[in-house]
Amino acid sequence: MEYRRFGKTGREVSAIGFGAWALGADWGTVDDADSLRALHAAADAGVTLYDTADVYGDGRSERIIGRFLRERRDPRIFVATKMGRRVPLDMANYTPESFRAWTDRSRENLGVDKLDLVQLHCLHPSIYYSPEHFAALDELVAAGSIANYGVSVEKVEEGLKAIEFPGVATVQIIFNMVRQRPAERFLAEAVSRDVGVLARVPLASGLLTGKMNRQTSFEATDHRNYNRHGEAFDVGETFSGVDFETGLAFVEEIRKLVPAGATMAQAALRWILMFEGVTAAIPGAKNPEQARANAAAADLPPFSPEVMSEIARLYADRIKPLVHQRW
Numbered sequence: 001m002e003y004r005r006f007g008k009t010g011r012e013v014s015a016i017g018f019g020a021w022a023l024g025a026d027w028g029t030v031d032d033a034d035s036l037r038a039l040h041a042a043a044d045a046g047v048t049l050y051d052t053a054d055v056y057g058d059g060r061s062e063r064i065i066g067r068f069l070r071e072r073r074d075p076r077i078f079v080a081t082k083m084g085r086r087v088p089l090d091m092a093n094y095t096p097e098s099f100r101a102w103t104d105r106s107r108e109n110l111g112v113d114k115l116d117l118v119q120l121h122c123l124h125p126s127i128y129y130s131p132e133h134f135a136a137l138d139e140l141v142a143a144g145s146i147a148n149y150g151v152s153v154e155k156v157e158e159g160l161k162a163i164e165f166p167g168v169a170t171v172q173i174i175f176n177m178v179r180q181r182p183a184e185r186f187l188a189e190a191v192s193r194d195v196g197v198l199a200r201v202p203l204a205s206g207l208l209t210g211k212m213n214r215q216t217s218f219e220a221t222d223h224r225n226y227n228r229h230g231e232a233f234d235v236g237e238t239f240s241g242v243d244f245e246t247g248l249a250f251v252e253e254i255r256k257l258v259p260a261g262a263t264m265a266q267a268a269l270r271w272i273l274m275f276e277g278v279t280a281a282i283p284g285a286k287n288p289e290q291a292r293a294n295a296a297a298a299d300l301p302p303f304s305p306e307v308m309s310e311i312a313r314l315y316a317d318r319i320k321p322l323v324h325q326r327w
């Protein structure tokens with residue numbers, strides 16, 4: 001496992017983290033015992049970074065991680081949670097009192113006195129024009145209930161605006177082979193301000209594992225069924241906003257570039273780690289096998305410049321016109 005400095009948090013975290021959305025809800029049936037085993041398998045493989053949110057299963061994901069923390073008792077483990085999506089996207093809902101209440105609930109769910117990191121969870125974009133809200137987060141740091149704060153954003157522009165606030169330690173953004181725009185400017189800006197970056201949806205919701213085809217179906221409670229056109233939340237969170245069949249055709253081209261001995265999922269994760277500005281990719285995993293396979297991606301050798309150029313070319317030809325300017 002490779003470890004990288006996580007921006008202004010000053011902590012070192014594993015370059016492959018663990019995305020714990022599915023442990024809560026929205027990804028079909030998931031068994032808590034499998035989830036706990038997946039978390040331990042990741043930790044056994046050297047993963048020290050775990051990403052969750054108060055809204056994932058309305059606290060279920062946080063509570064499973066709380067149990068994992070108690071069973072593990074490892075001071076290297078870093079938990080990034082998020083707040084603000086249990087209420088409608090409305091600036092009126094964001095107050096110093098609500099920030100305090102939400103972080104207190106996450107502390108209780110996780111069983112910790114101080115949160116390692118709380119991220120504003122894709123809140124209303126007006127938040128980036130409101131220094132008072134960031135001052136309220138500074139107060140939570142001063143009070144000792146959170147160690148750091150950051151943001152999770154939908155768009156590159158939101159990330160660029162957020163990092164103008166000096167207290168923003170980290171940004172979480174969609175970055176993967178079918179969402180390459182952050183590499184143009186955002187990652188360099190983050191480096192220059194010492195902001196840690198989490199690359200979320202690194203497998204494009206599983207599309208980049210190469211295991212899907214036109215016949216693949218998903219449970220009714222899986223967002224890959226019910227949010228394909230953005231019916232429930234931002235369409236960019238499901239298959240990174242790429243039309244499923246277009247994505248499948250892209251995957252067949254990428255498949256030819258996967259190095260011997262690696263799976264396509266591992267290659268997709270290793271590609272993300274090629275970018276210096278990324279602290280960690282945070283693939284979701286539902287079971288120990290996925291968690292172990294994902295962690296092993298950090299140990300693959302780097303891609304050659306020729307392969308990197310070819311992946312950039314395939315993106316430019318097949319995907320860029322469809323998604324690039326949208327996020």
Ligand SMILES: NC(=O)c1ccc[n+]([C@@H]2O[C@H](COP(=O)([O-])OP(=O)(O)OC[C@H]3O[C@@H](n4cnc5c(N)ncnc54)[C@H](OP(=O)(O)O)[C@@H]3O)[C@@H](O)[C@H]2O)c1
Nearest residue numbers: 019020021051152200201202203204205206283284290293
């Ligand atoms: N707004 C936000 O802040 C936000 C939004 C989205 C995600 N996130 C964070 O980012 C994390 C990752 O994103 P994501 O979960 O949306 O998508 P992802 O990591 O791109 O895809 C995860 C899915 O891919 C499949 N998979 C994972 N590893 C695999 C492997 N080794 N082999 C085969 N299949 C594998 C699993 O689903 P199946 O087995 O069912 O195919 C898994 O649930 C989330 O868990 C969450 O922590 C944050």
